[in-house]
Amino acid sequence: MTVGRGVTKRPGMTDASNSLLQASRSAVLPTYARADVTIVRGEGCRVWDDESRSYLDFGGGIAVVGLGHRHPAVTEAAHAQLDRLWHASNLYWTEPMLRLAGLLSERIGGAQAFFCNSGAEANEAALKVARKATGRSRIVALEGGFHGRTLGALSATGQPAKWEGFGPLLPGVSFARPNDVESLEAAVSPGGELAAIIVEPVLGEGGVLPLEEGFARAAAEIAREVGALLLVDEVQSGLGRTGTFFAYEQLGIEPDLVTLAKGLANGLPIGALLAREGVAGAIGPGDHGSTFGGNPVACAAACAVVEAIDEALLENVAARGDQLAHGLVELPGVREVRGRGLLLAALLDRDAGGVVDECRAHGLLVLTAGTDVLRLLPPLVITEAEADEALAILSEVLR
Numbered sequence: 001m002t003v004g005r006g007v008t009k010r011p012g013m014t015d016a017s018n019s020l021l022q023a024s025r026s027a028v029l030p031t032y033a034r035a036d037v038t039i040v041r042g043e044g045c046r047v048w049d050d051e052s053r054s055y056l057d058f059g060g061g062i063a064v065v066g067l068g069h070r071h072p073a074v075t076e077a078a079h080a081q082l083d084r085l086w087h088a089s090n091l092y093w094t095e096p097m098l099r100l101a102g103l104l105s106e107r108i109g110g111a112q113a114f115f116c117n118s119g120a121e122a123n124e125a126a127l128k129v130a131r132k133a134t135g136r137s138r139i140v141a142l143e144g145g146f147h148g149r150t151l152g153a154l155s156a157t158g159q160p161a162k163w164e165g166f167g168p169l170l171p172g173v174s175f176a177r178p179n180d181v182e183s184l185e186a187a188v189s190p191g192g193e194l195a196a197i198i199v200e201p202v203l204g205e206g207g208v209l210p211l212e213e214g215f216a217r218a219a220a221e222i223a224r225e226v227g228a229l230l231l232v233d234e235v236q237s238g239l240g241r242t243g244t245f246f247a248y249e250q251l252g253i254e255p256d257l258v259t260l261a262k263g264l265a266n267g268l269p270i271g272a273l274l275a276r277e278g279v280a281g282a283i284g285p286g287d288h289g290s291t292f293g294g295n296p297v298a299c300a301a302a303c304a305v306v307e308a309i310d311e312a313l314l315e316n317v318a319a320r321g322d323q324l325a326h327g328l329v330e331l332p333g334v335r336e337v338r339g340r341g342l343l344l345a346a347l348l349d350r351d352a353g354g355v356v357d358e359c360r361a362h363g364l365l366v367l368t369a370g371t372d373v374l375r376l377l378p379p380l381v382i383t384e385a386e387a388d389e390a391l392a393i394l395s396e397v398l399r
């Protein structure tokens, strides 16, 4: 069946079922300003909509599909686990959860894992562990930082527009300016003892702003001096996205708590808190939990993801990141390029939202991170040709 623009419609999708789905849009709580596109299939770095148009996916499902859509090893691991066991609960051990805990602990050099289902949940767990381990409640976070939409994580999110209508938030959270050590010292100092300093190695939602090594080291030092924990939110920056397994590895720091989610299972929902020995000792049975946490299928997929993040992949991240950064600065309307690896942004001389829409019309999915910040989060497996293809489309759109 052929529809507008001469493209072939997906077999099996009738006009009637299509319009039923259109009508159901009003049955969805409008928490997102969705584009008028329905994605039905993905393969590698591309996705297809319900009218068979293809898009080069430089949003990666918001930093989730790190290995590309339907990555063979991850798909196979999930399929095999679906055929064995979907769920058993945390009253028992399951093999994929144990394997994943072992793999992540090894990558961080010794830690205990708590598994949940999202980045916000991982940060909630981290905030609770920080309170229990220190016996303190105050938190210092960064202006512009993002840690999730649940009430605790939202309270540590340094974007006041996201708080509107949801207060009162957690008391005792102070904010410091990123890469400003004086501001950090000021935020740490007022009365009451500090449980944790929470930072993203690269502020993702807050405009793709990398932390400077000097600032990160100062944060680690201040935390140690005042007896607080250093909590590094690697939900967006982790799993190879910046060219190392964890982005903090490039900052010369050793966090006490690390959170992961987005790319961990390449698209299945999962979050993880990694707590270094010593910190983890504060937590015992009954202190925290999650019914779905450690789901066998999500953990089996995550094991395949972690195993796929090897030197060759990290080298590709660095090479493609350089290629894109160099290409982007040459484009008209680009004032600055920043980020690390394949967590990249171009600061534009115009509204980024309009550019996102035009890119989509040209077959390229990209994101924003603020009004004039265009954000690129392609799969880590993109080829040189795919990066060139994206740059060509951007060049056409920004012309």
Ligand SMILES: *Cc1c(COP(=O)(O)O)cnc(C)c1O
Pocket: 117, 118, 119, 120, 121, 123, 146, 147, 148, 149, 200, 204, 205, 233, 234, 235, 236, 237, 261, 262
């Ligand atoms: C996306 C994100 C979160 C929240 O993750 P959800 O899975 O949406 O809850 C937390 N921290 C950072 C740095 C993120 O980018």
